[in-house]
Amino acid sequence: MQTNPRIQGIVEKLKQAGCRITPQRLAILEVVTESRDHLTAEQIHALVAQRFPTTSLATVYKTVNLLRDEGELIELGFSGSAGTRYDGARPAPHPHLICVRCNRILDPEIRLFDELPGELTESYGYRILSHRIDIYGICPECQAAESRSQ
Ligand SMILES: [Zn+2]
């Protein structure tokens, strides 16, 4: 029934790990792997509850923690009002561009960042396992809103 090969792969992995795949869990899986918005657990819950109103927030947390432990999702903790966000669309470490006004979070496509781990290995001999690069700014929409209100 599922056509997305990545979701199928994750389902197989979870089944092998002994997890029961409920329709709610599958819906959470679909939301987190398809969204590029770096959702909070509450936002994931609200989207899944549109289809499965009985889904609990605890189920969302359990499922995202499971996916994180399986390397299928990254958890991003931010200080302040951005809170904890989940990125299941791109589970490998990558830089984030964060708007300090509206907490919008983007995955900037900058070639320099792709080359960074390789350069660090070359220059310092480290085998890079993970990294966290957060860049803060004010997005174009918030800049426009600020100039309108002045
Ligand atoms: Zn903004």
Ligand SMILES: [Zn+2]
């Ligand atoms: Zn991301």
